[in-house]
Amino acid sequence: MLRLLHLPLGRPGSGRERYAAAMWFHARGELSHRALEVYRVLSPRDGDDPAQLLDAEPRPAPASGP
Template sequence: MAREPDIAALGEEAALQWSLVNTPLGEDWSGRARYAAAMWFYRRGEMDAGTLEVYRICSRLDRQDPLPIIRDRGVGKEWLERMGSAS
């Protein structure tokens, strides 16, 4: 489960994107919402290309958690730490 950041410190847009990248698994269109938010973080330099690719692959799979795949591929170490699942 993602650690909740200090929303006030993030700013309104960042807080929105953080909530979208953490959209619960299984909700309709949740994979696409997570990918769209991941693209936002990537464009800001807060996510690497390998991590973004996993979100792209999972974008049509609303029930697929991208974090285990990111971990298995050995990419996105900083992102996993930020999401609180670096183990």
């Protein structure tokens, strides 16, 4: 899911895929409602960068793996 949250900008459908990943993190309590709303608003706009609106918002950290 983390990979989906950070898809490259401009790829067709990427905004909606980022939003789907954001919903998953929100459901797990790892993303605030405010951050989820940013991803929702930007979901139809594949080229807009959510990071610009989320600078002060903590985002899920990459899962540490073996």
